[in-house]
Amino acid sequence: MRKRIGIVLTMAVLGACATPGPYETPKTPPTPEQEPGAPVETQPGSPPTTIEGSQPLPEPTSREPVLGPASRALVDHAHVQLASKNYAVAAGSIERALRIEPGNALLWIELAKVRQAEGNYVQAENLARKAISMSIQAPRTQARAWQLVADTYRARGKNIEAQEAEEKARSLTRR
Amino acid sequence: MRISKKLKKYRRQIWTGLALVFGVSLIALIVWIFHLDRTITTQFEGRRWSLPAQVYAEPTELYIGSAFSADEIERELKRLGYRRVQELEDPGSYRRRGAEIELINRRFRFWDALQEPQKLTISATASGIQSMRNGRGEDVPIFRLDPLLIGSIFPIHGEDRIIVRPDEVSRLLPAALKVVEDRKFDSHHGVDLAAILRAAWVNLRAGEIQQGGSTLTQQLVKSYFLDSRRTFGRKIEEAMMAVLLEIHFEKQDLMNAYINEIYLGQDGRRAIHGFGLASQFYFGKPAAELQLHEVALLVAIVRGPSYYDPRRHPKRARARRDLVLKLMAEHGVISEEQAERAIERPLGVVSSSTRAGGYYPAFLDLVRRTLRRDYREEDLTEAGLKIFSTLSPYAQSKAEEALAQELERLEKARKQKREQPLQGVVVITRPQNGEVVAVVGGRDAGFEGFNRALDAKRSIGSLVKPVIYLAALETGRYHAASIVEDGPVEVKLSNTRVWRPQNISEEFYGPVPLVRALAQSLNLATVRLGLEVGLPEVLGEFQKLGLERELPQLPSVLLGAIDVSPFEVAQLYNAFANGGFDARLRAVRAVLDSEGKPLKSFGLEVSPVADPAAVYQLNQMLVQVMERGSGRRARSYLPSGLVVAGKSGTSSDYRDSWFAGFSGSHLVVVWIGYDDNTSTGLTGSSGSLSVWSRVMSALHTTSLNAPMPEGLEERWIEFGTGLAARPGCGEEVIRMPLPLDVELPPAEGCEVGVFDSIGERARKWWRGIVR
Numbered sequence A: 001m002r003k004r005i006g007i008v009l010t011m012a013v014l015g016a017c018a019t020p021g022p023y024e025t026p027k028t029p030p031t032p033e034q035e036p037g038a039p040v041e042t043q044p045g046s047p048p049t050t051i052e053g054s055q056p057l058p059e060p061t062s063r064e065p066v067l068g069p070a071s072r073a074l075v076d077h078a079h080v081q082l083a084s085k086n087y088a089v090a091a092g093s094i095e096r097a098l099r100i101e102p103g104n105a106l107l108w109i110e111l112a113k114v115r116q117a118e119g120n121y122v123q124a125e126n127l128a129r130k131a132i133s134m135s136i137q138a139p140r141t142q143a144r145a146w147q148l149v150a151d152t153y154r155a156r157g158k159n160i161e162a163q164e165a166e167e168k169a170r171s172l173t174r175r
Numbered sequence B: 001m002r003i004s005k006k007l008k009k010y011r012r013q014i015w016t017g018l019a020l021v022f023g024v025s026l027i028a029l030i031v032w033i034f035h036l037d038r039t040i041t042t043q044f045e046g047r048r049w050s051l052p053a054q055v056y057a058e059p060t061e062l063y064i065g066s067a068f069s070a071d072e073i074e075r076e077l078k079r080l081g082y083r084r085v086q087e088l089e090d091p092g093s094y095r096r097r098g099a100e101i102e103l104i105n106r107r108f109r110f111w112d113a114l115q116e117p118q119k120l121t122i123s124a125t126a127s128g129i130q131s132m133r134n135g136r137g138e139d140v141p142i143f144r145l146d147p148l149l150i151g152s153i154f155p156i157h158g159e160d161r162i163i164v165r166p167d168e169v170s171r172l173l174p175a176a177l178k179v180v181e182d183r184k185f186d187s188h189h190g191v192d193l194a195a196i197l198r199a200a201w202v203n204l205r206a207g208e209i210q211q212g213g214s215t216l217t218q219q220l221v222k223s224y225f226l227d228s229r230r231t232f233g234r235k236i237e238e239a240m241m242a243v244l245l246e247i248h249f250e251k252q253d254l255m256n257a258y259i260n261e262i263y264l265g266q267d268g269r270r271a272i273h274g275f276g277l278a279s280q281f282y283f284g285k286p287a288a289e290l291q292l293h294e295v296a297l298l299v300a301i302v303r304g305p306s307y308y309d310p311r312r313h314p315k316r317a318r319a320r321r322d323l324v325l326k327l328m329a330e331h332g333v334i335s336e337e338q339a340e341r342a343i344e345r346p347l348g349v350v351s352s353s354t355r356a357g358g359y360y361p362a363f364l365d366l367v368r369r370t371l372r373r374d375y376r377e378e379d380l381t382e383a384g385l386k387i388f389s390t391l392s393p394y395a396q397s398k399a400e401e402a403l404a405q406e407l408e409r410l411e412k413a414r415k416q417k418r419e420q421p422l423q424g425v426v427v428i429t430r431p432q433n434g435e436v437v438a439v440v441g442g443r444d445a446g447f448e449g450f451n452r453a454l455d456a457k458r459s460i461g462s463l464v465k466p467v468i469y470l471a472a473l474e475t476g477r478y479h480a481a482s483i484v485e486d487g488p489v490e491v492k493l494s495n496t497r498v499w500r501p502q503n504i505s506e507e508f509y510g511p512v513p514l515v516r517a518l519a520q521s522l523n524l525a526t527v528r529l530g531l532e533v534g535l536p537e538v539l540g541e542f543q544k545l546g547l548e549r550e551l552p553q554l555p556s557v558l559l560g561a562i563d564v565s566p567f568e569v570a571q572l573y574n575a576f577a578n579g580g581f582d583a584r585l586r587a588v589r590a591v592l593d594s595e596g597k598p599l600k601s602f603g604l605e606v607s608p609v610a611d612p613a614a615v616y617q618l619n620q621m622l623v624q625v626m627e628r629g630s631g632r633r634a635r636s637y638l639p640s641g642l643v644v645a646g647k648s649g650t651s652s653d654y655r656d657s658w659f660a661g662f663s664g665s666h667l668v669v670v671w672i673g674y675d676d677n678t679s680t681g682l683t684g685s686s687g688s689l690s691v692w693s694r695v696m697s698a699l700h701t702t703s704l705n706a707p708m709p710e711g712l713e714e715r716w717i718e719f720g721t722g723l724a725a726r727p728g729c730g731e732e733v734i735r736m737p738l739p740l741d742v743e744l745p746p747a748e749g750c751e752v753g754v755f756d757s758i759g760e761r762a763r764k765w766w767r768g769i770v771r
Helices: A002-017 A069-083 A087-100 A105-118 A121-133 A139-155 A159-174 B002-045 B070-079 B172-181 B193-206 B216-225 B232-248 B251-261 B274-283 B292-302 B314-330 B336-344 B361-372 B377-382 B393-413 B461-474 B514-519 B523-533 B535-544 B555-559 B566-577 B612-628 B632-636 B688-698 B751-770
Strands: B053-056 B061-063 B093-097 B100-104 B119-125 B128-134 B142-144 B149-153 B159-161 B263-267 B270-273 B386-389 B423-430 B435-440 B483-486 B510-513 B581-583 B588-592 B598-601 B606-608 B645-650 B656-662 B667-673 B712-718 B733-739
Touching: A069 A087, A069 A105, A069 B061, A069 B142, A087 A105, A087 B061, A087 B142, A087 B588, A087 B598, A105 A121, A105 A139, A121 A139, A121 B581, A121 B606, A139 A159, B002 B216, B002 B232, B053 B361, B053 B377, B061 B128, B070 B093, B070 B100, B070 B119, B149 B361, B159 B274, B172 B216, B172 B251, B172 B292, B172 B314, B216 B232, B216 B251, B251 B274, B263 B274, B263 B292, B270 B274, B274 B292, B292 B314, B292 B336, B314 B336, B361 B377, B361 B386, B361 B435, B361 B588, B393 B423, B393 B435, B393 B667, B393 B688, B423 B566, B423 B688, B461 B514, B461 B523, B461 B535, B461 B555, B461 B566, B461 B612, B461 B645, B461 B656, B483 B514, B483 B523, B510 B514, B514 B523, B514 B612, B523 B535, B523 B555, B535 B555, B566 B581, B566 B612, B566 B656, B566 B667, B612 B632, B612 B645, B612 B656, B612 B712, B612 B733, B632 B688, B645 B688, B656 B688, B667 B688
Parallel strands: B053 B386, B159 B270
Antiparallel strands: B053 B149, B061 B142, B093 B100, B100 B119, B119 B128, B263 B270, B386 B588, B423 B435, B423 B667, B483 B510, B581 B606, B588 B598, B645 B656, B656 B667, B712 B733
């Protein structure tokens, strides 16, 4: 009932300046922590839909990943192995960590770095792209992944693509 | 006189003849002995045994924060044959005090590192592992237990073994063998004449073979070089070879050879040879850890592995075991007291279903096929390779159990009795890295034969639909709320025939949004969508997702009239579950040679195969299948709050019942049907779904929670119409991710959507006033 009144009131207030037209969607970025079916009252007010950059958007909840203690130990081990060029062992160690935390973008980046060091640039790029897809809400991590994509392009002499990827990395760190 | 004269005359010739015969025989004997000698030395000194490749399950990783409770850790240790003790001394044992478990692990060479035995103290609550410390009191963040040996790749003749070195077996074993089988082993020269005569006398009096007089060396020869025919000639040959062996080799080498050679049991097609494998087969642990009563049982079995089979004839086996123990005491190998205590102990044989070294033919078949690409068959069956597989014994046993029980239930629910059993398959993978953790190839999982998981190519019905919808989403012209007409479809086939597909209900549903068409598995809407997108594009999508096969250029493909194996379905769906990345399914992580040198590792490789935003939308539509479509019956089985996505499939005439779906960390594919392709009367959701949900709920799995890709936003729409809505406005309102630029007409009564954000503020303002 209350909602009805609210709607009616809104209609009344805004009716004058409303031009009947196609249904428009408010371009509101979703708030990450919002659960499906969460009470409407807890939603924050919509941010103004201005052109990007002219006014800073409210900071989306950053979810920069961190490594658990087990993954940390395995990644440290991998770094040691990487330093002595034991690529298979280094990769194996990170794969162990990935079995524990398959959704952790940092681990995909670590695996990509092993492949990059090994000279397997295509796999390095693919793994970095996997990291990108898993770090949508973590701009710092995603920037690192894009930088890695850029590195793999550069290693293959694809400088234009490398620059584009670097630009993506930079725009994320600016955010 | 004449005769004697004649004799005299021929005496020389007779003697010459006799000498000649003798000489030739002697030469023949010498040649024969040399031949035997060569046979022995070349075979015995060269590679002494062909060693089947040993296959290990994935090791259990213990780490702080893992969900293992103390009970679960203990169960794991028992599965590995660890012994519970009061005081920790040896590898392979553990001690438990409430929530704290102390263990000493076994020495094990992993493909990437050698793990020495060390003491580990784990404290775990019901929610998981809290801390782990080593013997020096240092924190251990992660630790892997030695993996379960799950089987081997043995040759056609079925001989399987695990080689043990003399220092890897209990000293009691050779002592017991000597006492029971060959008391003069240390002094004879290969044959024990006294023993043979004694045995002959006993057998003569009894009128049957009661005793054998063969020495251990003779038994070894018989098992190693000869077949089992018992002829006099064979006996002579055997004795001769035994003598030759004794000349060439030390007693200790012969004992060690015996321990590794002798036949000790049968497991289907697999012949269990040597005490190393027998120890795994009967007790689920390495031979080094055998205790007195266990040693005695194995020695008892030597005399007749089938007659004294401890699983089938426990009484017989026990009587003979006790006899062995008494003999050991009698001859001073052990004390009377030790023998008495050992006689008190039960047989202690692990059941064949839970045993370590359990037998997973369908999974091993996959391993073998994987490796056949890189290795010759002989390398696998002879070269002693160690293969580190991806099998999770836990997931495998849950899958076997769920399939067997549900098939039984489904058959009971049926009125008509069928002559053939209902069959089924379960394949489980980890989508993120493509590892295959379980493969059940049939109802009787231990039966080795037709591997349905890999070889049963069956019609997949509606399981194809997600591929078509993905192809549509990837064009960028469609989204979850796009409308497609579910009405009569006619396709002219080239040869004047017309194809008129139907919905299962034989009704038409009119204009429906994609999300509903997929969730309710509407055939006509799907065919129309597939034809709009284009058959070549849809077929191309299959190739992109990893189906390595040419498909017929027929519109009936749109309704799943293609024959695909459960394993191939897993590969297709793995790409969905992995957010549009392909990870080749693999069953092997690494291979070591017999010296422990890494030969090959199968590293994780991924490649992007589909637009992540399209896959994300598809997956959310597949979540709706579980929420309000053909998968909703799974809800009652699954842990509440677990987000999963999936799709059912039913082929024409109910020949095949499929369900394929995934959580955040597992993909499960289930097929049910008859081998002769007759009707089961089951749909995907009335058959396979129940197996699927039982498996999924038994796995410690996580919700599907991939982050939403850029360019999408979540919107409220009506499930039935695809019109824009809000909670409290519109019918069956759901949240779906849609591309940012999509404009949706509002549902009836939801028109104020145009002022959504402003209306929201107004409402808050109003609420502020009325409060």
